[in-house]
Amino acid sequence: MSLSEFTKQAIFEQWSFLAEATFELTAQGSSRAVYFVRASEHQFVLKFYAATTAIAQxxxxxxxxxFLDSAHLPFAIPVPLQTASGETFIVVEVDGQLLNAALLPRLVGHPMERRNRECQEFCVSQSWAQWDRRSGNSMAKRESACFQLGIGIVHRLAILVRAK
Structure with a gap:
């Protein structure tokens, strides 16, 4: 999937600091396409969602x-950057299809080894303990908040663990 000049212009209109950026298609991500974006000294990830991904998702x-970023956890959370209009994603035409795209900061480092479940569980438990200490929450309050957010099992958080 290549980005046309028309698509790039639509992106620049919403995130003007990308006007001189370079875009590199990667093999990462489970969505339709992911680009690494380099603009000056900053790096970003431009994520295109599959056409079947609902806006609500x-x-x-x-x-x-x-929400996770506001919890001040001991690892970085890639929060989508707002567009010029205040949204966190845009609709652009790519290869004749209308797709939603979001721009996120690129977290430098390496992905967590997903096969090491014990390490993931340890990292998650340490992060939750730190969150509880900072916020004064009890485990019951945290589990209630997670349930209300639809997180369910705490293990899902492990895929976001990265050192700050």
Whole structure:
């Protein structure tokens, strides 16, 4: 999937700081396409969602990332950057299809080894303990908040663990 000049212009209109950026298609991500974006000294990830991804799913993902970031956990959370109009994603035409796209900061590092479940569980438990200490929450309050957000099992958080 290549980005046309028309698509790039639509992106620049919403995130003007990308006007001189370079875009590199990656093999990462489970969505339709993911680009690494380099603009000056900053790096970003431009994520295109599959055409079948519902708007409600995108809103949920972005609100969950924002919520997790507000918890001041001991690892970085990739919060989507707002567009010029205040949204967290845009609609662009790519290869004749209308797709939603979001821009997130690129977290430098390496992905967590997903096969090491014990390490994931340890990292998650340490992060939750730190959150509880900072917020004065009890485990019951945290589990209630997670249930209300639809997180369910705490293990899902492990895929976001990265050192700050």
């Amino acid at each position: 995108i809103h949920y993902e972005h609100s969950l990332l924002t």
